[in-house]
Amino acid sequence: xxxxxSKLRRDTNEKGHRMGQIQDLEQxxxxxxxxxxxxxxxxxxxxxxxxxxxxxxxxPDPALQEALDEERMAHAQLNERLRVLRDxxxxxxxxxxxxxxxLTGQLDAQxxxxxxxxxxxxxxxxDLARLRQAAEQGVVDxxxxxxxxxxxxxxxxxxxxxxxxxxxxxLAALGGxxxxxxxxxxx
Numbered sequence: 001x002x003x004x005x006s007k008l009r010r011d012t013n014e015k016g017h018r019m020g021q022i023q024d025l026e027q028x029x030x031x032x033x034x035x036x037x038x039x040x041x042x043x044x045x046x047x048x049x050x051x052x053x054x055x056x057x058x059x060p061d062p063a064l065q066e067a068l069d070e071e072r073m074a075h076a077q078l079n080e081r082l083r084v085l086r087d088x089x090x091x092x093x094x095x096x097x098x099x100x101x102x103l104t105g106q107l108d109a110q111x112x113x114x115x116x117x118x119x120x121x122x123x124x125x126x127d128l129a130r131l132r133q134a135a136e137q138g139v140v141d142x143x144x145x146x147x148x149x150x151x152x153x154x155x156x157x158x159x160x161x162x163x164x165x166x167x168x169x170x171l172a173a174l175g176g177x178x179x180x181x182x183x184x185x186x187x
Contacts, residue, residue: 018089025082032075039064109165117158124151 043064127148134141 014092018085018092022082022085022089025078025085029075029078029082032071032078036068036071036075039068106165106169110162113158113162113165117155117162120151120155120158124148124155127151 127144130141130144131148134144
């Protein structure tokens with residue numbers, strides 16, 4: 001369970017890093033739009049200031065056209081990277097939610113096992129106290145012995161269930177580690 005929590009923290013840190021990358025891309029896109037807007041405004045101002053004779057179709061400035069094309073290409077690349085990062089972020093968030101739900105379920109199951117074990121131990125203590133009293137009085141009550149043995153058997157069953165649950169958690173964690181190592185080996 002602690003390993004699951006540390007994995008959750010590690011995945012959250014990775015998500016924070018990706019969100020930082022997304023914010024960086026958004027800032028770069030905003031800066032690119034600002035430069036494009038400034039260029040368009042400069043062209044518009046030049047067109048308004050021109051005389052009617054100068055409004056005849058002119059050849060565009062190759063340097064401005066090239067800069068505009070580069071900005072469009074950079075904008076398209078940034079949008080694609082932003083889309084990829086958002087997809088990765090969504091996938092990571094989904095995986096983290098699944099992990100949290102799984103760990104919550106495990107905690108609930110372990111809590112129920114602990115409650116069951118505590119109730120059984122309390123019953124066993126009561127039965128043992130009655131057996132001691134009966135032994136001090138010299139009375140042997142087979143029903144008390146039977147109840148004590150049943151309580152002890154229930155305590156053993158609850159302990160076994162808790163151990164089986166813990167073993168399943170360990171096996172699940174080892175499975176994840178083995179899958180990750182296998183993925184690295186094939187990479």
